[in-house]
Amino acid sequence: MKRTHSCGQLRAAEVGGHVRLCGWVRSYRDHGGVVFIDLRDRDGVTQVVFDPTDSPERHELARSLRSEWVVSVAGKVRPRGPDRINPKLPTGEIEIVADDLVVLNKSDTVPFDPETTEKVAEETRLKYRYIDLRRPEMTRNLRLRAQICQIMHRILDERGFVEVETPNLTKSTPEGARDFLVPSRLQPGCFYALPQSPQLFKQILMVAGLDKYYQIARCFRDEDLRADRQPEFTQLDVEMSFVVEADVMEVANAVLREICAACGKPFPQEVPVLSYAQAIDQYGIDRPDMRFGLLLQDVSQIVKTSSFKVFADVVASGGVVKGLCAPGGGKFTRKDIDGYTAFVAELGAKGLAWTKVEEGGFALGSAKFFTPEVQAQLRQAFGAKAGDILMFVADKPAAANKALAALRSKLGADLGLYKSDDFAWCWVTQFPLVEWNKEENRWDAMHHPFTSPRPEDLDRLESDPGGVGARAYDIVLNGTELGGGSIRIHSPQVQQRVFGLLGISEESARVKFGFLLDALRLGAPPHGGIALGLDRVVMLMVGADSIREVVAFPKTQRGICLMTEAPGQPDPRQLQELYLRVNRPQDKKPVPGENPLSGQ
């Protein structure tokens, strides 16, 4: 019963051999006499032929085969003959003439055909994920993911990195995202937190002298889901001692370069580096999509005296007027433009001013507000040509950037400014250390509280926190943040000052991060690192538009696994053991995974 080959392996060279294959029935073609079976496994498809003259019993059994039954077949490899070759199959030059057939398992009618070219509802795919994963595309995604992990292991191992596992049952750190909590039975009333990342452990490993650490680590964050965000996700986590920014970035480049080489994707000799300020200025966002230009321009100075009251007022009150020039946008209809206006309105923009560029001057939209002089300046600022359209948002800088960044992204897609297989990488550096949190009325770490300020800014840490730069860096591909890291603080004094800046009292820091502060006092080397989002890397390598396509068992937007119906209600006895009582709001009824034991 043991297989001799996979269903994707056999070629003309094996003709004459006797083989045994195991797999799933992809399709059956019963001609009354001869019966054909396409047998599929993860490697491919092989045609099997049953001839009624060989064995009537076996032929009858073959006629009963149906889609997705699991069978084992033995037989001789035979050439198909020139007019019978199937060029669509790698194994299309041969077929197996069966001399044995064993049905290992039958199958009910499958909820959907794994071979279908029709797009099956994701809900159905997730409920029957094992059927979905039989699809060659999904098999390829998972195998490419495994291959990418192998490259990560190999490159880092070659460079002397030590793989270390860190705990998943760890301590809650109230900074950052919401934690997943795990109740402790042995310590009633206490909870572990699942790690949002191994951040503190890897820093401790540097203090331990590990020098170069890595781990392909699972991370957990209890926040709302997106196409590129799952509550649990995987990071390639790296940390190094005695390094500066360029050393860490070089390691990340090396890993990504190898991954791209294996995936047939481009990776530049030199990855462009933008400062945070430059990214915000030109792209309106800290993860710029570099596949196309369409740069934003701040035209506040040009239009501040214009008769367009909105522009003048916004600039006068400290806002900005920023815009972009969409090449060929002159062809947009009123309806198109209304669509873009509604698009930016949903993002909070109060309006979208526009005008079309023609040979003689601006036309339509807000054209009448622009004097010939202003028109000339705008034309020059954008490098605008006849047939283009200018679009503007006037608002506070953050709001204008948010709307225009999204608009730029949409226009890039709508105008076909890039090809589907374009890859454009960049590093973004020189992030601010902190940003002002209006709601909480305090400074928040932009990266995390362990990121080192730039040494030249240290003396302004207390006097001008917003002006302090961080030794942080992000790597961005096609507008998706693939990873980020920083040089960390290794001085206990600096760490204490940063905690102070973030409003974390000495006492509170001791409770939450005492072990880190102790470690920093006991011979902590300078160190830094990075984390790469594995799911996102694989997503972009396979050209998927959601990480669910590269995660074997993902959760829905409501955090439910449709296959297992997790999360479920615990058995009351489990709660008792954990000294927990559920206090569920009356109007919130549990839906998934109703535990049949509960309520007993």
Added chain:
RNA sequence: GAGGCCGUAGCUCAAUUGGCUAGAGUACCGGACUGUCGAUCCGGUGGUUGCGGGUUCGAACCCCGUCGGCCUCGCCA
């Protein structure tokens, strides 16, 4: 927490302005057929139109609520 799109046979979809017994392809079941490869041909089974309520002589279609999936904002150090 908010906005948007969607939900009809196992699957993918259709159903004119609110109007006939809710159809088609595929899958499945039965039959025919000895070279197909998305086999073909003939016949058949299959429906709580997500769920609940309302309007109407009449609802897949309109209204309200609710559940679920997706996209986005907030959130994600």
